[in-house]
Amino acid sequence: MGFRQTSVWHNVDWITIVLYLAILIVGWGCVYSAGYNFDNASIFDLDQRFGKQLIWIGICIITAMALLLIDSDFYQYFSYFIYATIILILIATIFLAEDVKGSRSWLTLGPLTVQPAEFAKFATALALATFMNSYNFKLFSLKNSLATGAIILLPMVLILLQKETGSALVFSAFLLVLYREGMSGMILYSGLLAVTIFILSIKFGGIMISDTTSFGEVSIVVLTLLSGIVMLWMYQPTKGKIRVLLLKIISFFTVVTFVLALTPLKISYAFPGYICIFICAIILLYYALLDKIHDFALIGLLMAGSIAFMFSVNYLFYNVLQPHQRIRIEVLLGLKEDLNGAGYNVNQSKIAIGSGGITGKGFLNGTQTKLKYVPEQDTDFIFCTVGEEKGFIGVSIVLGLYLVLLLRLIALAERQRYSFGRIYGYSVVSILFFHITVNVGMVIGLLPVIGIPLPLLSYGGSSLWAFTILLFIFLSIDAQTKPSY
Amino acid sequence: MRPNELINRRTVFQTAVVLVFIILLAQLFYLQVLRNDYKKYADSNAFLNRTIYPSRGMIYDRTGKLLVYNRPAYDIIIIMNEIEPFDTLDFCNTIHITKQQFINRIIEIKDRRKNPGYSSYTQQILYTQVSAEEYGILQEKLYKFPGFYVQSRTIREYGDSIGAHFLGDIGEVNKRDIENDNYYVSGDYSGRSGIEKSYEEVLRGEKGVEIMLRDAHGRLKGRYENGIHDKEARAGKNLHLSIDSELQRYGELLMKNKTGSIVAIDPETGGILCLVSSPTYNPNLLIGRLRGKNHVELSKDPKKPLFNRALMAQYPPGSTFKPAQSLVFLQEGAITPSTSFYCWGKGGHPACHAHASPISLIPALATSCNVFPYFALRIVFGNKTKYPTIQDAMDSWRDYMVSMGFGYTLGVDLPGEKRGLIPNSRFYDKIYGTNGWKYNTIYSISIGQGEVNLTPIQIANLAAQISNRGWYYPPHIVKEVEQGQLDSIYTHKRHTLIDSKYYDAIIQGMHGAVNEGTCRGAQIDSINVCGKTGTAQNRGEDHSIFMGFAPMEKARIAISVYVENGGFGARWAVPIGGLMMEKYLKGKIPENRKWVEDKMINGTVKVYGL
Ligand SMILES: [Zn+2]
Numbered sequence A: 001m002g003f004r005q006t007s008v009w010h011n012v013d014w015i016t017i018v019l020y021l022a023i024l025i026v027g028w029g030c031v032y033s034a035g036y037n038f039d040n041a042s043i044f045d046l047d048q049r050f051g052k053q054l055i056w057i058g059i060c061i062i063t064a065m066a067l068l069l070i071d072s073d074f075y076q077y078f079s080y081f082i083y084a085t086i087i088l089i090l091i092a093t094i095f096l097a098e099d100v101k102g103s104r105s106w107l108t109l110g111p112l113t114v115q116p117a118e119f120a121k122f123a124t125a126l127a128l129a130t131f132m133n134s135y136n137f138k139l140f141s142l143k144n145s146l147a148t149g150a151i152i153l154l155p156m157v158l159i160l161l162q163k164e165t166g167s168a169l170v171f172s173a174f175l176l177v178l179y180r181e182g183m184s185g186m187i188l189y190s191g192l193l194a195v196t197i198f199i200l201s202i203k204f205g206g207i208m209i210s211d212t213t214s215f216g217e218v219s220i221v222v223l224t225l226l227s228g229i230v231m232l233w234m235y236q237p238t239k240g241k242i243r244v245l246l247l248k249i250i251s252f253f254t255v256v257t258f259v260l261a262l263t264p265l266k267i268s269y270a271f272p273g274y275i276c277i278f279i280c281a282i283i284l285l286y287y288a289l290l291d292k293i294h295d296f297a298l299i300g301l302l303m304a305g306s307i308a309f310m311f312s313v314n315y316l317f318y319n320v321l322q323p324h325q326r327i328r329i330e331v332l333l334g335l336k337e338d339l340n341g342a343g344y345n346v347n348q349s350k351i352a353i354g355s356g357g358i359t360g361k362g363f364l365n366g367t368q369t370k371l372k373y374v375p376e377q378d379t380d381f382i383f384c385t386v387g388e389e390k391g392f393i394g395v396s397i398v399l400g401l402y403l404v405l406l407l408r409l410i411a412l413a414e415r416q417r418y419s420f421g422r423i424y425g426y427s428v429v430s431i432l433f434f435h436i437t438v439n440v441g442m443v444i445g446l447l448p449v450i451g452i453p454l455p456l457l458s459y460g461g462s463s464l465w466a467f468t469i470l471l472f473i474f475l476s477i478d479a480q481t482k483p484s485y
Numbered sequence B: 001m002r003p004n005e006l007i008n009r010r011t012v013f014q015t016a017v018v019l020v021f022i023i024l025l026a027q028l029f030y031l032q033v034l035r036n037d038y039k040k041y042a043d044s045n046a047f048l049n050r051t052i053y054p055s056r057g058m059i060y061d062r063t064g065k066l067l068v069y070n071r072p073a074y075d076i077i078i079i080m081n082e083i084e085p086f087d088t089l090d091f092c093n094t095i096h097i098t099k100q101q102f103i104n105r106i107i108e109i110k111d112r113r114k115n116p117g118y119s120s121y122t123q124q125i126l127y128t129q130v131s132a133e134e135y136g137i138l139q140e141k142l143y144k145f146p147g148f149y150v151q152s153r154t155i156r157e158y159g160d161s162i163g164a165h166f167l168g169d170i171g172e173v174n175k176r177d178i179e180n181d182n183y184y185v186s187g188d189y190s191g192r193s194g195i196e197k198s199y200e201e202v203l204r205g206e207k208g209v210e211i212m213l214r215d216a217h218g219r220l221k222g223r224y225e226n227g228i229h230d231k232e233a234r235a236g237k238n239l240h241l242s243i244d245s246e247l248q249r250y251g252e253l254l255m256k257n258k259t260g261s262i263v264a265i266d267p268e269t270g271g272i273l274c275l276v277s278s279p280t281y282n283p284n285l286l287i288g289r290l291r292g293k294n295h296v297e298l299s300k301d302p303k304k305p306l307f308n309r310a311l312m313a314q315y316p317p318g319s320t321f322k323p324a325q326s327l328v329f330l331q332e333g334a335i336t337p338s339t340s341f342y343c344w345g346k347g348g349h350p351a352c353h354a355h356a357s358p359i360s361l362i363p364a365l366a367t368s369c370n371v372f373p374y375f376a377l378r379i380v381f382g383n384k385t386k387y388p389t390i391q392d393a394m395d396s397w398r399d400y401m402v403s404m405g406f407g408y409t410l411g412v413d414l415p416g417e418k419r420g421l422i423p424n425s426r427f428y429d430k431i432y433g434t435n436g437w438k439y440n441t442i443y444s445i446s447i448g449q450g451e452v453n454l455t456p457i458q459i460a461n462l463a464a465q466i467s468n469r470g471w472y473y474p475p476h477i478v479k480e481v482e483q484g485q486l487d488s489i490y491t492h493k494r495h496t497l498i499d500s501k502y503y504d505a506i507i508q509g510m511h512g513a514v515n516e517g518t519c520r521g522a523q524i525d526s527i528n529v530c531g532k533t534g535t536a537q538n539r540g541e542d543h544s545i546f547m548g549f550a551p552m553e554k555a556r557i558a559i560s561v562y563v564e565n566g567g568f569g570a571r572w573a574v575p576i577g578g579l580m581m582e583k584y585l586k587g588k589i590p591e592n593r594k595w596v597e598d599k600m601i602n603g604t605v606k607v608y609g610l
Helices: A014-035 A049-069 A072-096 A116-133 A142-161 A165-180 A185-203 A215-235 A240-262 A271-291 A294-320 A323-332 A343-356 A382-414 A419-443 A461-484 B003-034 B038-046 B088-094 B099-110 B132-144 B175-180 B194-198 B245-254 B288-300 B318-331 B361-367 B371-382 B390-403 B425-432 B439-447 B456-467 B500-515 B573-586 B591-602
Strands: A107-109 A112-114 B047-052 B066-078 B124-130 B148-158 B169-172 B189-193 B208-214 B220-223 B239-241 B260-265 B272-278 B478-481 B530-536 B543-550 B557-563
Touching (some): A014 A049, A014 A382, A014 A461, A049 A461, A072 A107, A072 A116, A072 A142, A165 A185, A165 A419, A165 B003, A215 A240, A215 A294, A240 A271, A271 A294, A343 A382, A343 A419, A343 B003, A343 B038, A382 A419, A382 A461, A419 A461, A419 B003, B038 B208, B066 B132, B088 B132, B099 B124, B124 B148, B124 B288, B169 B288, B245 B272, B245 B591, B260 B573, B318 B361, B318 B371, B318 B390, B318 B439, B318 B543, B361 B500, B371 B390, B371 B439, B456 B557, B500 B530, B530 B573, B543 B573, B573 B591
Antiparallel strands (some): B047 B208, B066 B148, B208 B220, B239 B478, B260 B272, B260 B557, B530 B543, B543 B557
């Protein structure tokens, strides 16, 4: 372990630190407001949550300074050790943690309770960066990609076992890092396509455009064919011959579909589309083998897979999911209005934010949050306090701070000399981005209720501390890179 | 993988981040700026507007005696979505209902057809008017019943149990009341009859409101901004009646087991001294939780106790109409006080009875001759120079009668007053055709029979205006509104179309009727009483009628008594009228008249058909 020789205070990125401190201050104000009681109010009561949060902020600033002083090589040397330690703690947590509202993720250490899952994020990022930075690492070799997957999946599975679904999902943010490092965009696109097909088939599967055809089916067929053609264009711009062939096949089946619509046959109008997609997939696989172009195979599999996925979603949704899980999804997709059950929280949080208007009700004047209509209002739903009391102007400023922070971190990551720094930097960006999107999306009713905190704003020592460590390790690495920039 | 693709990915990454933030902001813009209903939802979540009910104005009689006052009562309120499982049996026992009644009531509340404003988030009235004892016990246990609240209210108490018809009652407002007046919400009370109804807006006061903060569990967290937005309740105004409660009680006693009414008016002010309608009922039957049941029973009673005969019954006035007629004869110059007519007694139409003949106006009134008004009205109608057609004569006569307060409502400050009937030419044209009738067709109006109908209060008002020699104030029951004003129609004198000089003869005739004529039973020691009997033919026994005032020189009381199927006026109505005037003027009935009093109180008059 070595300490830096050059003045870290000269090299560290002050823009990020200012943004970090600004978000911390806003967050403390929100926690103070969320905990404020109309009846009794004393500002610096350390027993209250805003008092505890103040202590945590102090700890975080000290931690941040310590991290900046540590030589950045330290992180690289000890990354596997840190990762292994966290994995062991995660395993221990499954057995040692007490059940808190169905989750077994909190460890009690004397006066503290910490959530190890929060710390697994920076540990995984360090391990991933170190591994991918290693000599002759190639993402496309099977061995390397399996190992990369394992580094990400191991903590994810352990956290799932702690029944912390939200925290586990955060690890899918590493896919974004892999994309930046060269993973095929098609994998990300497949994920996006899967989510879209899922929503289309659940939400529009029941909306019929004829006796036998649902709007969901037709839209999925069209989407799949469009995806196939566009991908062919993007990945193989020189192979125009096959594209023309597929376009002819698609045109033929389009005509067939319209003819079918004119006959009294009781067949789904999407049926010719299925056959069409099947034939296209066969042709693509044939040429993939013939010309040794594995992009063709991927596109063919994606098209066939989309349709298979659609059928399995329907099966899964109606035959495998528990009723309460189904309701959660239906409420989210706006198929059900369930204001007392699953939809209550989101509805109250939308009321809180919506009632804030443009300028908000003023600091400490939010009735929705003060009177406890919004659940978890100082942790997962902290954004409501901003929305209700500071209005659209307030949320724009907070989101603006986050956006500038993310763009700044991308710029920092891109200027790293070694891929270790870049990969770690992108991990920080991806994790923060995932947290912000999912948390705000949930609070404003765009995404399902997945309980993860809003970085640096939500109440909670573990999360605040873990985000500080995550961020300042990167700033520490960056400070050393800077002179040669 | 081409080398520049990795650099491209940085741009893709940045674009994706910016795009996602734009989507988030767009949704926030939609929620916070475009939609404006969330503010309302937030307010209805957080603010509980607690109504503070004002105390209803009290009612006193003319001597300052308290007739109607308030007694505390409690309503049980529920908010359905706040209810958690609780001990139903314990709850039901506390307020003395059965579990089944409770279940039925809940079903009733949730039924949107019966309760259109139902919402599980708002206050619903479970039971009204729970007694103070029940409230005391319930209050202790209320913490065990989340979602249940108690709201204090007042209910009416009618201290003397008299005057049910004019005091009226209050009851829960119905759908139409709520639509017509946005002061009311479901579960409020308003006057349903009597003074309670006609003075509703004066008595009810103004509701106040207390804005409380309520948390997600329904717990109240104190007043919103220390109550600066609250509104205090303003108590209703007190009313002082012109009613003499002793006289009222006495009148109700005298009318026991008889059907009819007594109306007494102070001629000087138009204030109603008593308004008896018999049969009557105890006004305290129509308060509290039993109101509904008792109201149904009373409305089914064939004797119609809810019917306020004093204002709503329209009877032929019989001979009490003769003084009004005589005034028209004098005003029209058809007769002078010395004009005499020959009376044919029993032998002609209309039939009369034995008395000296020929007869002039004053003795004709005293003996209630039927032939005299027959001839006199024929002269009025026969004046072809003044009235070329019978229609002209008829309508002129009608105008005289209307000026005396007949044919239209007097504007009494009580609901339900009827107008009676004074026929005009169109009325007879319709029945007989334009040329199909002449004086002999309609002569029975001359003696207060035929088509003429008056209400008892119109007859009492006739007595009052005769004693005043040609003017009256519209009869009214409220003498004074505390910190308020009486309607101006009660302070504007109305004059009849008769010159005041013509009244002396009429008053002498009515004095004669009491002194030596048909209503000697109304004599009072050392007071000059004026009166007129009436006997109105109808199915069954005749109605017994009296109209009078006293003292003759300056009347302090004018009265009408109507006893249905009581036979001759002298039999029931005259002695009752005499006793009432004596009671009012002297305060008590002398020993030598006690036997009359006993006879009246204990007498029973059977009503035709019952
Ligand atoms: Zn005669």
